[in-house]
Amino acid sequence: MTDKTTGTHGTTAKDTAANGDRPLVELRGAGKSYGNIRALHGVDLEVHPGRVTCVLGDNGAGKSTLIKIISGLHQHTEGEFLVDGEPVRFSTPREALDKGIATVYQDLAVVPLMPVWRNFFLGSEMTKGPWPLRRLDIERMKKTADEELRNMGIVLDDLEQPIGTLSGGQRQCVAIARAVYFGARVLILDEPTAALGVKQSGVVLKYIAAARDRGLGVIFITHNPHHAYMVGDHFSVLRLGTMELSADRSEVSLEELTNHMAGGAELAALKHELAQVRGVDVEELPEEADLKASAAATPEGKS
Structure with a gap:
């Protein structure tokens, strides 16, 4: 448990946006091999503050391997991985999180029967009182969760409701707001719209744009070029572990992107x-x- 007394933790992203156009995260010729199997090779990728970088690819294209390298789950075996211009080699996801790189996976890592506010602070609960009488500061957590969700444009009538009763899109949005609050500068979203309908996908895309507007660098992993083109600023298409296409929005049409993806x-x-x-x-x-x-x-x- 942690004893947090300050308000919004996500302001770091705004400060980062003021540092110019330097990438928050950069891969240069990065690759990953598992024994004799080369899962990723020669990948160049830049993630800038206030921009959505879409990474597209079919099953087996290397998207999951790319996520694992940036999030600190696996280490690259070739090329360079830089954060704020400095070479890094993460050993654990915690090291990546300490650098402001947060990942929201498809399963969201939530406890369905717990209230929304409790899931918002899961693993990082606010406490009050001296040791050994320290206890959860429930009122402050509820107030903070409500404020942070509203700052992202998410209004929930009852934070006491189990998060499992929310729609898939709403759960994704809560996870995004949570990552922003806890200081994420780079937000990796792993197929957030894959299991959602049209309306709920639109809700998630809206909050991806909101995260970008707050100065975060967003990596949007998807296999849907239409969703990517709605919010993306840069598009990278992976095929069989290599980068097939890397282009800004002004340089590629939806038709061309779909053709590469398909x-x-x-x-x-x-x-x-x-x-x-x-x-x-x-x-x-x-x-x-x-x-x-x-x-x-x-x-x-x-x-």
Whole structure:
């Protein structure tokens, strides 16, 4: 337990935004190998304050490995990993958290039957009174949780309700507000909209934008290019452990991003095989040459 007496802890992110355009987190040619298996290779990535960096890729593209390196769960085996311009090599997620790098996973690490305010402070509870009579400062935790949620634009009628009764989108938003309060400067969101419907996905995207506006550097991991394009400032597409595309919003269209994400060139190559299958109409499928031309139009000229 910790005895916190100050208000909002998330103001650090605003101060960081004033430091210019220096990346909060940077990977230079980073990679990760597990024995003879190379899961990630030659990845360059920059995360700036007040910007949403979207990392897209299909299953097995290397998104999870990338998250594990930045969050301190695993160490990179090649290249450089810098935080505030200084090389780092985290041994534990706690070291990453101490540097202001917080990760919100899909399972959210919440206790469904506990109230919202208790989940907000789970593991970092406020206390009052001298030792050994120290006890939980419940009223202050409720007040602080309500204030911080409202600062993010999240208004809940009853903080006493079990967090498990909230919608998936609302739980994601509580987790984001919690990370901001406890000093996150870089917020990694692992597929936050994957299991949500259209409306709840929109709620989460709204609060991703709110976190960006508060000066955080956001890494939005997703396989949905439409969600990414709604809030993203920079897009990085991973394929088989390497960076296939890295482009700012002004340099890539949604159609091009979707094509990279969907593996358009590979799909076009299958057209010849599908043509041999009875009952499959391949006339509407794009030609491989068309997709290569589209890929060549991207900033890096790579498919």
